[in-house]
Amino acid sequence: MAKPRVGIFDLTSCDGCQVEILNLEDSLLDILGKIDLVNFRIGKEVKEEGPYDVAIVEGSVSKTDEIERIKKIRDQSKILIALGACATHGGVQANINFMDENEVKKAAYGEERLTENYDVKSKPLSHYVDVDFNIRGCPIDKHDFVDILKQLLIGKIPKEKHNPVCMECRYNENVCQFQKKGKCLGPLTHGGCNAVCPSNNIACDGCRGPLEDLNLKAGLRIMKENNVSDKDILNMVRKFTGIDNYYEKIEELLKNGNY
Amino acid sequence: MKYTVSKNEVKNFLDKLSASGNLIAPVRENSLVKFKKIANPDEIEFDYINSKYSIKKYFLLDKEVLFEYDKDSIKENIEEKQRIFFGIRPCDVHSLLVMDKLLLEEGMEDIYYKNKRKNSLIFALKCSKSGENCFCRSLGTDDLKEGYDLLFYDEGNYYIVKTGSEKGDNFISKLEEKQETEDEPSDPLENQKKLSQDQIEKLRESFNSDIWKKESAICFSCAGCTTTCPTCGCFDVKDDPDLDFESGKRIRLDASCQLKNYTGVAGGHVFRDERSKRFKHRIYHKFKYFVDQYGSEMCIGCGRCITNCPANIDMVKILNKL
Ligand code: SF4
Ligand code: SF4
Numbered sequence: 269m270a271k272p273r274v275g276i277f278d279l280t281s282c283d284g285c286q287v288e289i290l291n292l293e294d295s296l297l298d299i300l301g302k303i304d305l306v307n308f309r310i311g312k313e314v315k316e317e318g319p320y321d322v323a324i325v326e327g328s329v330s331k332t333d334e335i336e337r338i339k340k341i342r343d344q345s346k347i348l349i350a351l352g353a354c355a356t357h358g359g360v361q362a363n364i365n366f367m368d369e370n371e372v373k374k375a376a377y378g379e380e381r382l383t384e385n386y387d388v389k390s391k392p393l394s395h396y397v398d399v400d401f402n403i404r405g406c407p408i409d410k411h412d413f414v415d416i417l418k419q420l421l422i423g424k425i426p427k428e429k430h431n432p433v434c435m436e437c438r439y440n441e442n443v444c445q446f447q448k449k450g451k452c453l454g455p456l457t458h459g460g461c462n463a464v465c466p467s468n469n470i471a472c473d474g475c476r477g478p479l480e481d482l483n484l485k486a487g488l489r490i491m492k493e494n495n496v497s498d499k500d501i502l503n504m505v506r507k508f509t510g511i512d513n514y515y516e517k518i519e520e521l522l523k524n525g526n527y
Numbered sequence: 528m529k530y531t532v533s534k535n536e537v538k539n540f541l542d543k544l545s546a547s548g549n550l551i552a553p554v555r556e557n558s559l560v561k562f563k564k565i566a567n568p569d570e571i572e573f574d575y576i577n578s579k580y581s582i583k584k585y586f587l588l589d590k591e592v593l594f595e596y597d598k599d600s601i602k603e604n605i606e607e608k609q610r611i612f613f614g615i616r617p618c619d620v621h622s623l624l625v626m627d628k629l630l631l632e633e634g635m636e637d638i639y640y641k642n643k644r645k646n647s648l649i650f651a652l653k654c655s656k657s658g659e660n661c662f663c664r665s666l667g668t669d670d671l672k673e674g675y676d677l678l679f680y681d682e683g684n685y686y687i688v689k690t691g692s693e694k695g696d697n698f699i700s701k702l703e704e705k706q707e708t709e710d711e712p713s714d715p716l717e718n719q720k721k722l723s724q725d726q727i728e729k730l731r732e733s734f735n736s737d738i739w740k741k742e743s744a745i746c747f748s749c750a751g752c753t754t755t756c757p758t759c760g761c762f763d764v765k766d767d768p769d770l771d772f773e774s775g776k777r778i779r780l781d782a783s784c785q786l787k788n789y790t791g792v793a794g795g796h797v798f799r800d801e802r803s804k805r806f807k808h809r810i811y812h813k814f815k816y817f818v819d820q821y822g823s824e825m826c827i828g829c830g831r832c833i834t835n836c837p838a839n840i841d842m843v844k845i846l847n848k849l
């Protein structure tokens with residue numbers, strides 16, 4: 269059987285998730301024995317055109333030309349995987365979705381480089397195209413990358429557990445941030461990171477993205493019960509998440525005291 | 528048999544056990560009491576309200592390699608090492624008896640659990656005071672008739688020790704300063720949450736009550752309750768092939784009925800898609816379905832699902848509202 273053609277691409281991002289792939293070292297060579305890696309800017313010279321069996325895309329769509337790029341990659345690929353928080357739900361740069369566009373543009377690119385091409389809204393891939401699977405986190409856990417490829421290579425449909433960070437937080441026998449009168453996005457956030465932040469006594473900021481089955485009102489209620497200010501909640505929420513209407517919805521619920 | 532044993536003698540006894548490297552006991556770590564392997568018996572916390580996290584992690588792990596395979600063979604990952612648990616509270620010993628019903632049913636034994644269980648000695652320690660969420664008295668799990676090798680009652684200056692197995696007898700026979708006794712140990716537990724059988728019975732008419740929707744409105748489905756419940760044992764099984772695709776491992780992972788995709792089936796249907804249905808299911812499993820199947824409650828009244836709920840959801844309060 270021919271080896272599957274795999275391309276790794278990047279849009280607006282810091283390359284950190286791709287670096288995690290390079291960090292795989294030993295197992296990376298084993299993976300390269302099983303796939304035909306035809307595109308990987310930071311790791312390989314070759315750059316072949318599609319079609320691809322699997323496209324793995326890091327970064328959010330933040331410029332107008334990236335809209336065309338992601339659509340083209342989607343058209344050329346059987347399977348599209350979003351790599352990292354930027355690709356799955358907007359990433360850190362999604363903060364600009366909630367700031368003054370012109371200010372941000374000027375600060376980022378300077379007056380002279382400002383062109384129409386910079387549409388500064390930062391959107392996850394799923395805003396423009398269908399995404400088949402997600403590899404979550406900022407940065408990703410490199411083992412998730414290996415795992416999803418393995419599942420695909422043996423012909424299985426990769427399955428996400430959809431568990432909140434809280435579940436893993438419990439395996440680590442932590443005291444809950446809320447019981448320390450703190451704040452935390454753990455109950456609203458996809459796990460898989462082994463609850464690394466609360467296990468180091470830091471609140472979860474939601475870098476793995478909002479759960480599909482989250483109870484938003486309950487999350488806001490408990491934050492407010494713990495005297496977390498609206499501003500703090502919104503700052504936490506927007507840190508990694510630029511999904512359509514997510515921040516806006518939370519803002520409205522908070523404003524109306526509807527939680 | 529029942530003995531009185533001095534505290535000093537018990538300390539010497541634990542000294543010897545910890546030297547064996549197999550002793551697991553409660554230790555205070557910052558604000559929490561956790562079960563840990565003990566190197567020095569001075570670490571042991573004797574006077575504690577039940578631990579926030581139970582001993583489940585020693586019997587049913589959140590992630591456990593069941594076996595490793597290659598093209599020609601399967602290597603089972605069986606725990607053969609003997610372990611001695613000191614200081615387990617009676618409710619948690621009951622949780623093991625509940626797990627036994629689930630995992631040691633004749634003909635369907637879970638060999639991974641079975642071996643861990645077989646190689647574990649249980650030296651239980653009766654509570655002198657209850658935690659704010661304890662309700663063992665209501666369920667009759669505050670004391671033990673079985674399930675222990677030794678059972679210690681703290682009587683102030685000395686312990687009353689009951690033996691519950693031949694192994695327990697053997698250990699006791701090695702103690703020098705001990706005295707057989709007919710005395711009944713004291714029973715100081717008070718100030719518990721209360722849950723009556725009548726109240727539990729009400730579940731039978733409450734399946735369609737709107738209470739489940741109402742009470743689950745603040746639930747995150749975060750699985751803090753099931754993860755920390757010592758009698759929740761649901762799991763998922765996953766294969767993790769090595770990259771040569773000729774060898775690999777089969778892994779068991781903790782699962783939770785509070786998660787939506789837990790009841791997902793091929794084709795995408797989810798049976799308990801609504802949060803309130805999952806919320807209700809946990810309580811019905813503990814207090815009705817299990818009772819119908821095995822004749823006693825699955826819940827052992829440890830209160831951990833209450834203590835560990837980020838939303839402060841209190842199952843006992845809810846049951847008392849029925
Ligand atoms: S600290 Fe955060 S992640 Fe951990 S249990 Fe509490 S809310 Fe959940
Ligand atoms: S705990 Fe939260 S912020 Fe931290 S790594 Fe996990 S998902 Fe990301």
Ligand code: SF4
Binds near residue numbers: 747753785835837838
């Ligand atoms: S711990 Fe509380 S909030 Fe989390 S699933 Fe259980 S009842 Fe719901």
Ligand code: SF4
Binds near residue numbers: 752757829831
């Ligand atoms: S349901 Fe709650 S009180 Fe009952 S055994 Fe489980 S954690 Fe303990």
Ligand code: SF4
Binds near residue numbers: 619663828
């Ligand atoms: S539930 Fe009962 S046996 Fe368990 S810790 Fe509380 S008082 Fe002790």
